[in-house]
Amino acid sequence: MSASTQPAVDGWFATDGSGQAYLIGAKCHQCGTYVFPPRTNNCPNPGCDGDDLAQVPLSRRGTLWSYTENRYAPPPPYPSPDPFEPFAVAAVELAEEGLIVLGKVVEGTLAADLKVGMEMELTTMPLYVDDDGVERIVHAWRIAR
Ligand SMILES: [Zn+2]
Secondary structure (H helix, E strand, O other), X not given: OOOOXXXXXXXXXXXXXXXXXXXXXXXEOOOOOEEOOOOOOOOOOOOXXXXXXXXXEOOOEEEEEEXXXXXXXXXXXXXXXXXXXXXXXXXXXXXXXXXXXXXEEOOOOOHHHOOOOOEEEEEEEEEEEOOOOOEEEEEEEEEOO
């Protein structure tokens, strides 16, 4: 049994030299539009026929644009902790990129703690432990310190 930690989805975030997580997005070479999750082609801008996107680090901080609280466990096959704990989901706007990134909010912060316009910062949190005993982590938002 390994006790290692792995991203739940490869390639969505990385960790910088100081151990801080940042998201990886993609940017169109042609028009500069950003997209998350990252992809290598097919610019999301309907007015652009760019087909070559570069992987770029995204801002670690953004503004809370919207949020919700999930009080029900997702149906199978989506992994969920047992017993299920309600969690908040935040839509955070990255000003520089003009992008809104959805993510879970860290444990202990629920909708009552959140307010549109708050500054949020990126972190990671465990999502589930897979069949090999590997802790799978995802990007998450927390209230910026
Ligand atoms: Zn483009």
